[in-house]
Every structure is written in C-alpha cells, then in structure tokens.
Amino acid sequence: MPAFLTLKTAPSTRLPGSLSPARSDTDDDLPALDRLGTVISLRRNGTLFVEGDAARYCFKVLTGAARSCRLFPDGRRHIGDFFLPGDFIGFDAQEQYRFSAEAVTDTTLLRYDRHNVERMLLLRSGLGRRLLDRVYHRLSVAQEQMLLLGRKSASERVASFLLVLSERNGKADRISLPMSRGDIADYLGLTVETVSRVFTHFKTQGTIQLESAAEVIIKDGHALENMAEGV
Amino acid sequence: MPAFLTLKTAPSTRLPGSLSPARSDTDDDLPALDRLGTVISLRRNGTLFVEGDAARYCFKVLTGAARSCRLFPDGRRHIGDFFLPGDFIGFDAQEQYRFSAEAVTDTTLLRYDRHNVERMLLLRSGLGRRLLDRVYHRLSVAQEQMLLLGRKSASERVASFLLVLSERNGKADRISLPMSRGDIADYLGLTVETVSRVFTHFKTQGTIQLESAAEVIIKDGHALENMAEGV
DNA sequence: CGCGTCCTTGAGAGTTGTCAACTCCAGTGG
C-alpha cells in the first residue's frame, strides 16, 4: 500500500527525466484544477512550507520528489510521506500546515491557491466526491503505514518499502530511489545504519541488486513479498 | 492528537454508564444520519466485521468501546484505532473492509446501511463536505500516530496515549481504560509487559495513580505532556 | 585531484521483547 500512490493524477506536464507514475486515471475534473495552478521549481532540500505556516497553498508534484516531515525538539525526525510526480500535497490542510514539506531532489510543482480550490470544490460537486475518495485512499495507506511502524521488523519494513516503490513504477523490477538513506530511515522509523544494513543483507541474499546507491533492481520479488508480509 | 477524537459527533442516545465524550459539535446534518441507523449491541470481544468482508454497513458507537485491528499470519496484531461513544466506524470503507472491528467491552452501536448513507450524501451536499473535513481530521490523527509509532519511546507513547484519553474526556484527571493492556500494547506498537512496566514507572514517579488496572488518575499532567513531546 | 557528503561496515550498548512465575481479582460453585 504505497504512501505515494495517494492522491495521484497524471502530471499535467510531462518532462523528461521524471519518474513516470503508474497511471490508472479516468479523471475528468481534476485536470481542470491544473489551470488554477502556477508552476514553481525548487532545488534539492528546498522548502515548500513549514509546519505551523498558514495553509495558503497546496501543490502537485510534476517532476522530482518531495517529502513531508515533522521534527522533535531533540532533533528526531519523522517523514510522513513521499510525494512523486502526480501526487498532491497539502490538500488536507486546515488553517495551518500540520507538517513541513521539502523537495527531495530538484523538483517542479504546480502551486494552487487553496482559496481557488475551495471555490472550485463548490462549483463542481463531482470534484468533492472525487477528493473524498482520494482522501479515503490516503487514509487506508496511512493505516498500512501504522501497521508497518507498529509491528514490522526492519527487514519487513524495507521490503515493503521497495515493493511499494516498484508498484508505483508499474511493478518495474528496476526502481530508483530519489531519497537518501536518511530519508528512508526517517520514513520507516529506523536509522540510516539499519536501512543500509538491510540493503546489503538483501543484496547478499540475492534478493536485490544495487546498481548504485540510488538504483535498485529487484531480483526476487516473491521473496520480498513474503518478507513484507512477515512470512 | 486523539485517534478517537475522530469523526466524532454527539451520540444520538445518551445512556448511563458510557464514557461521556467531549462535545464540540455544531452539526446539523449528521444527526439526520441517525434516523437511518438501527441500534445493535455486542458483547465484549464481539465482532462488528472482519477484514475482507463486503463493506455493507458502517457504525456509530453509542456506549462502550470498539477497536479496529489487523493480524499478521504469525499472530502479531495491530490496533489501528479505538472508537468511543460518538465515533464513526467504517465510513471510509470502499468495497471491502480493510480491517476487522470488535467490541472492546459490551457495546451498543448504531448500524447504518452504507447504501443509504451514499444516497444521503448525494441529497445533502453539505454532508459530503462535512465528511470530507472529518476524514481530513482522521488523516491528521493518523499522521500523529505514525510519528508516535515511528519515533517515540515506550514512555513517550504511553504518556501520549493517556493524554489523548484525558483530552477525549474533557481533560479530566481521572480517566478510565475500557481496553486491556494487550489492546493498549497493540495500539502503541509495544508488548503487554512494556506497557505494564511504564504504568508502574509512572506510578512510582508519582505522575499517575492507579485506582485499579482500568482507572488512572493523572497527578502531574505537565510531566506527562513533557514526556509525550520528548522533552 | 581534493574535498565534502552520503553510504557502508564494525563493535558495543541500550531499549524493548521473550519467557516464565507470581499476584490480583471477579465470577462460580460448593
């Protein structure tokens, strides 16, 4: 259950070099949203917004990747979600953003004024219903993630993560990781070292192959699936 | 951020002996839903529905408490949410339920036919918007829980849990725990023993007082808050 | 080519889990 399969729609603009999202869209209302947005671009680690900011905008990723995160006073960090091309960010905000959002790599986004989105919601009744469904989906994704964080071992978490990324890429065997090991760790509730060790463990087992630190090839998807389910 | 402050509305029926939910409702559409429901009652550990069932009904807790849970093949269990009086269950289901739901104690609920709810959603446009907001709220609660499961220590988790329950009871210092230690453990991603140890630790510190295993009195709420935030 | 950042690897510590025994309490039946 991919956290980043959520709130997905086709990017309105296709640029080369982007992860191409799996598309299962039959949308007709959502593209209309795009006309409300303006394109912005951010450098790696650039800030979309900070937790506590007035929630003026929401976004859609066009190319690159973004992450939502929260910080403890003592520096612990948790990443709630990764957003890949086609994903929406911040539609669920109320008055203020409840988390910060940053660019994982150089990233281009569509930025919408929430005020306009609200108006559009009133005009097009189908849009509200469609958003509701998308949020329901996000919720079930979040539940899956809670299961992962609450009850899965380190290996199970990484296996689940790889499978979700693969799924997101149309079940491709070759997946690229735009985010750092540290990002993955903070997303899975682990440390960088543990994530790295699990990767090499999978590599040693022959379950995966590492082209580079950011390029994984899944050699034994079945083994990964068993691992992810705790078999 | 209470997982069980979610999707709350005033119970349509007030029965003695129930936890009285904190009310912050100015709803007008949701009570109309109640007329669609029929009252049912379950014994402790009774089943509302099972993961994978066709999602025919949704529910609202009137008295008692319920839990949503998921199981691993090897017996590990995770509780996604507790539902106290006024909480809705299963509104976010799609075709099938994505988790099982059970009564924590003897419980009475309102059961709605999802088909009727759908129709009502179409008739009353305000209802869809209100549900959307509630689901957004649930989502932010889920994000809070992911933070807890991903990055908090055992003590921090239990402290957060007690505070949420207190909040839910109108910030009362005296809170009752309808669920078992095992339920709490599976909700917080811990074991029964760890939960128990943290309780006695807090008791020894003078942070809380245990009237019985199911009755907690918060003696030092400030200490709990600091602990929950990781200070 | 050198520097910095990220990743990997190792050794040891710590928090939480596991296993097992004991206590407490409620419900039951003599």
Place this chain on the structure above:
DNA sequence: CCACTGGAGTTGACAACTCTCAAGGACGCG
C-alpha cells in the same frame, strides 16, 4: 460464606533487535 478457578496484570531474568558511536569507503562536484 468461602475456596476454587481462570484471565488479566505485574514483575524478574535474560535475549535480541536495533541504535549509537566511530571509522572507512565511494561517489560527485568544484
């Protein structure tokens, strides 16, 4: 009324998984 029983909760000793700290290696960029 009291002993028995079973489930839930507590406590202890030990193990295990993951974290922490530290060092070394790889890769990209200036």
